[in-house]
Amino acid sequence: MTSQNDGNTVFLTEQEVERIQITVKDKLKKCSELRGHARERRDAKTAISQATAASLMADMAGTSDPNIAQTKGRGGTLPVLVVGQPYPPCVVSLQDLEPMKLADLLMDTHHRGRQLTVKRASPVVTLAARSWTMVQDKVGEEIERLEVCLHTSRQGEDVLQSASVFVIKEPYFTLTDQGEATLRIDHPSDLIACWNEIANSGEVAAEKVARSFKVDGDTLLKQNDLPIAHAKYTESLKAARQEIVSNANPDLARDISRSRTHVNFLLDQVDEAKADAEASLTSRQDQRSKELDSKAYFSAGCAAYKLGEYQDAKDSFEKQLKLVPGDKDANTKLRKIEMRLREQEIGTYDVTKIRAGLSRARPRVDAASFIKMTKLGDSPGRGRGLFAMHNVSPRDIIMCEKAFCVVWGHEREAWTAMTYDVRDDRIRVSPVGLSKSIVHKLLNNPSQLRKVIDLYGDYQGDGESVFMTEEGPVVDTFRIHDIMSRNAFDAGKQYEEEGSSNASTGLWVWTSYINHSCIPNAKREYIGDLMLLRATRPILAGEEVFITYDESSDYDARKTALMNTWGFECNCALCTAERSDDPAARKKRQELATDADAFLEREHWANAKRLTIVRAQRLAQAIDDTYDEERYKGLPRVATQRIKDWLAKASPRR
Template sequence: MPSRKSENTIFLTQEETERIQNTIQDRLKKCSELVGHAREPRIPKDAISQATGAALMADMGSVSGPTQEGTLPSFAVGQPYPPCTVSLQDLQPISLADLKMDTHHRGRRLAVKRASPVVTLASRSWTMVQNDDGDEVERLEVCLHKSRFGEDVLESASAFVIKEPYFTLTDQGEATLRIDHPSDLILCRDDIPSSNTAPTNGVNGHAENTAAENIARTCKDKGNAALKKHDIPLTHAHYTQGLKVASEERVSDTNPDLVRDISRNRALVNLLLNQLDEAEADAKASLTGRDDQRSKELDGKAYSRAGSAAYNLGKYQAAQGFFEEQLKLMPGDKEATIYLRKIALRLREQETGVYDLKKIKSGLSRARPRVDAASFISNTEVKDSPDRGRGLFATRDIPIGGTIMYEKAFCVVWGHESEALTAVTYDVRDEKIRISPVGLSAAIVQKLLNNPSQIERVMDLYGDYQGTGKDVVRTEDGPIVDTFRIHDIMSRNAFGPGSQYGEEAANKASTGLWIWAAYINHSCIANAKKEYIGDLMVVRATRPIAAGEEIFHSYDESGDYDARQKALMTTWGFECKCALCAAEKLDDPAVRKKRQELARDADAFVAREPWADAKRLTIMKAQRLARALDDTYEGRPQYQGVPHVMAEKIHEWLAKASPRK
């Protein structure tokens, strides 16, 4: 178990580090030896009994490892494989008995039924599944991305179809079907009827239409009933199945209003599930365009739902158009009027960078940690940066202290929220152990699955693993998100907004992804500094920035050269070669050590001694510290034109200090 050196530091002992490394390396070795070997059958009764006992222990909190209080889950990264990009109907069936060890069964699909309770752990869930006859049983595990709409995916259905099943070993050496990409697991709910139940043999067209229409109506009614019980995912499933039937040509031609009614209802459900792309599309599909009063009321609802979806997607001009159309049909509607006022504020923020920060701050709390604000990024543009890939550049002159950008986070997980999860990861690519906010990775994947229109924006960011690239992939079964690519993007681009809503520890750190700010490159001699107001990042210039100049901020502000370089390499994977690092690299290690010691003394002095009305003796002490620090730079030609970074705080204190009178 990782121990904590302090509330905000996770410390792994040498023994813990070696245990994690050995566990993962042993698994990799075993897997390489077993590739293509035939699966060994399990004894169904024993396997189900084992899973039932493990589920009971997990529910009681008695499972050692990830579920134990105070521990962190650990797992390997850097073994990516692509998600299945083939529709379910184009895959060929395979049986449990035909599985091969450590094999991705490409082009195949596996249908199974749940045979035991689900064992729910911090970073994964597993259960036993069986074939139709019940004579073959195997373990099924979902790693990290195990929840959908707040419900464990293995508990939400009784049967599953696995696309291109991956059969491998757990870290404990147990055979398992492993799911890393949510789109590779298709849920089959008993309470959702099949769409292929309309009679087709010897029945005339009218009867066929009537039967199909009845199925669609039944789905709609069941959806309405589930909505009354607040089972939102089940409501969505019923409406979706109803739309499949109602949208068939034989039904939609004879009763187009049935499609519109179900679409309108599903638009509301999609808003509740934060599936905003589908909510907007459903709302627009439900419009009648008729002039009778009832149709106007229904279309007003549709415009309202489309507007809400567009607003929450940050599409403010589109949202404005929808709510204006709603007001034409429903004059004086209070909700539409309120939304239009908010949209006017968002458009002003987006276009001018003018924000009412006082009001924004006053509306934030632990219960409401996210701001309602637009992003202002027009002062910047993304361009190629020499030796750095891409970077963010100023499009106009920005004075010192001036605003470079405001950005609303794409996704944030706060330390006090249930989604927060930190794990120890061992990257097999560089054999490094890192502490990773994997809860953020899971949250990003869920948001992208909910809103596929956002996939390309996120996939455009830098990551070590390219996968299938940034192309948006979707099959008839739904959107596809490469979770391995998301993990690497998150690892290289996430920021920590700090503890704004109470105490948090390193194993529950707040982290988020700001897509535009992720293009800002690092320099130890930064010209920009970021701060946070809730999940709104504010980036300001720390010195004048000319139009066309690249914007830099510091990823790691440690004054110690060695510590800084190690942190940058471990977390972001690069060696900094800025002017300051190039100069410090030439220093004798003894000089760097002395400078570091003096800097610690100076920083402690600044933290301890207020500059206002400082005594003359206190100022003299500060002057001695500043001179001693400056002496570690002076006489060394590599520092010509390079700021004395570690002496800046004490010089700032002296600049503001004044002796008592």
């Protein structure tokens, strides 16, 4: 992830770091010692009483978690989360998993090939980074703790509060950081909420079952209980699509698909909305069928548009117009699609109009990505990179990309934590709110999974390419976290001030392939969540495109950031020169650069007085004097860049 600015800096004392490290390592040691041991039985009355008390305390204290380490930054208190212990999600359907009981659980064990059905037995304790409750098995003989980590909500509702019965796929039984035994859920797809328990009704009753569940879905939709309404429609479709019903009443499944299309749009499950809209088509020529199909094509087109599939969207709206010529909404959509297709093909954007339409309430751009002037290729020593397909002049646009996912600082999803990674023993500031949002979007729209999973991350998963089971999409949250950590960008303070706890961050998939250089040939600009990449010098066809991941003029700070965040040491010509500097010269340069930053905060370049300009010139010269002329020949002098930009724009009052 690109580095945050100084306003988002979080400082940890050596004592705080040591305390976090000792706590985590002690827990890992205890887990190792207990691995494979039989679970200790809990007293149900005591367990429920403790969970009830903890729930009341959480309600009074908000979402802060007294059992998670906290540290303070300039913007507030941040929790410290442990990462770096990845394991893959279950990629097997429930029907292929063998049932087990709570009594069968073994400590610190992933029970592969098994499934566990439990029912909630206590209130849910809802905290910032996790939710937990007590659960019992089917017969109520055993009770245990169930914890969902980080990805605690679906469709705005805490997942543990959304149902009373759950099936856990391949249960992971381990210890919390405080040493308490728990069933732990890290992958949302490993926990199945059971809203419906349908008996095998037989073929004769299938249509009756389908209609009954559709009525339930309609009622829940009116009550705006969307997740359960979706579950009812889904079960209704399963019954309606049985062969006997399909032969007898093919319109029933289409009718249910229309209802579920609407719910899917409200839940932002665009993939399924598109599929349902297409499944509801009758292809008949009577007037009523044409009206229904017109609405289906409109829904399919809207879904394709939201997914960025503009040609598919165009085809759907054109088919709608064949059924209902002159439809105003379809024509309006087609005009917007033509704009998106032009943006994709030639990179033509109405920047003034786009900027005028942005606000804190509407921070995202309705635009397509223009990436066809670049291609993905092998970058020696760096893995993959992006290369220019044509010659590019300075200030020309190389590419424009709409973000896959952005979390703005003023949105409730914006949440930053300190993460302690046990793999390299490092503590980092991490925008975990962005990670949660990416996972949520991928669960809702699994067609987008492959392009995100293709990005680089330290954890590569188990090599399985299973993104879907009978129960729905499968997302490896550990893999997404690592991809986000290596590829996310600071989206800038475009809408309000931010602190350490709520930085604006986003993931731009294509831009993520661009490699770093301290002497870049391109620079990023932002218009909302649209990233523009401009050339800073001439770029020849076939030349690799570089940006700088960290713009600090302080060599030591930049070196630390590149290693901590991206895991490499830069050996470009600029870093080589700065590495050879006398430490005293580097220190003086940084002190002068700090003075220059303070000057720029005080003085605006517009109509600056001559005396002010002279002071800026002297300050720029003083910084320049810290550079060795021979060693820095032909290299940028990063510490002077901002004040020289100011001088280039400044003019004395007349």
